[in-house]
Amino acid sequence: MCGAPDQAAALPPGTDLSKETVLAGRVVAGGEPVGGAFVRLLDGTGEFTAEVVASASGDFRFFAAPGTWTLRALSRAGNGQSVVTAGGPGLHTTELAVA
């Protein structure tokens, strides 16, 4: 379905990290988690790919593909972005600071 799945930190059962490229992380402001931020996944050309809402604990994740991605967060606490390079399948985590 087209809604964002639960953005809890745990991966869904059956996620095969030898095949899936998962970008996951936490939105933070001054080291504290920011819940409910809108996290946008932009591809290597800056083009919008997907958007999720971070959980109450600031966690988010995307099922993507190997490559270079920009993660951009919009929140009441401010906005921020971070570039992530996923060299291959697996879990790639990042801390996304907003200010």
Place this chain on the structure above:
Amino acid sequence: MSRQDVLVTADWAEKNLGTEGVVFVEVDEDTTAYDGGHIPGAVKINWTDELQDPVRRDIVNKEQFEQLLSAKGIGNDDLVILYGGNNNWFAAYAYWEFKLYGHAGVKLLDGGRKKWELDGRTLTTDEVSRPATSYTAIDPDLSIRAFRDEVLDAIGAKNLVDVRSPDEFSGKISAPAHLPQEQAQRKGHIPTAINVPWSKAANEDGTFKSDDELSELYGEAGLDGSRSTIAYCRIGERSSHTWLVLRELLGHSDVKNYDGSWTEYGSLVGVPIEVGTGAGR
């Protein structure tokens, strides 16, 4: 149609929260967002099981739509303001369905839940109950809904606008990147379709781009303004967003939403499919 006939701003909405005859409706696929906090006075509609038939693959019929709106306490004369998450995808789908069944006063909150939240405007968990009405719908206006045979006939004859992401269009993936991959039997797109992802019509905060920006976007993508247009995506909600842009904001005269979209087309036996970046560009 002009922008003021189709959209309301968050400022307008905030000033009209208690206005008699104005009903706010949150539309989501997953209504836990509503339950965690909604615009004061707003009722919720669940896209999955209230706007679609629970058994057959179809939108609700006229009688089901009448029952739904009656139960939600929405009258024929009410001005309905729709909003939701996911950049208003499901609210735009609801807008299309409200138009299909002839509701006169319906508008979309520009920016939806996202802008409302980013602005720090009030959300409440208060329960909302509205007295039931006796709603009357018209027979569906099929001038805004396309079916599969019409889509096949449109190949090379009408504008086909595929609003999915480039990777879905080219056949690399079958669903948006943040979702489990599922659905149609084949990947790719309808031959001659142009690919204009829905997201290009929206700003970062979920509001629609200006009319000038939108005209330029579809013009550059090769949309022929003298032809009729059919928009599609995977399950018909992102294409409602683009349908709303083309017909309601830009005023194109014959624009239909193909709600069967790729999950139907990509499962049909014997139809032509194109993969790669397409000939539409």
